[in-house]
Amino acid sequence: SAVISQKPSRDICQRGTSLTIQCQVDSQVTMMFWYRQQPGQSLTLIATANQGSEATYESGFVIDKFPISRPNLTFSTLTVSNMSPEDSSIYLCSVVGGRRNEQFFGPGTRLTVL
């Protein structure tokens, strides 16, 4: 399976600021995704990170709030912009890879907005 790392693992931020989360994979993958998981909830897809083009956002998520970059097949960033306490959540990077094209998750970034 792909080895996925995320930075930072956690952060506490002030409202109105922005945070950029990095996701690094140890092998080239075709599909990379960003999810949000609020406490006690399921996994909500924010967007699909497309290499070399704009990300594909799910309903309820917009590029101005969650800009995403994917400069190559092993790296992506998610920025949470102009944060409010409602953005407090765990943000997870996910990739499709491996011999059987399975989907794996990174360790997550726990964000608290004060």
Added chain:
Amino acid sequence: GENVEQHPSTLSVQEGDSAVIKCTYSDSASNYFPWYKQELGKRPQLIIDIRSNVGEKKDQRIAVTLNKTAKHFSLHITETQPEDSAVYFCAAYSGYSTLTFGKGTMLLVSP
């Protein structure tokens, strides 16, 4: 789009008992059904999956069954152990977009 319903939301069993978690899906084109285990504070881990060309798959104490006609699939855990305590998520993939997840089942195995 796809809709995945998962039941129960919580499940308490005694160590050694079996546990069954059930999911239904809406899109008949869905052809891949993974199950994830998420321990407290950790990432979701893929524990088993099944594709639509088989009806059952087993890996040691866990098994998954799929009924394509009824559009439901289930996770079975036998001889449960305290370390099986976690939140379990089912998901479905139709090949057209991305995985759709169920809302999760919190499994508590009491010693």
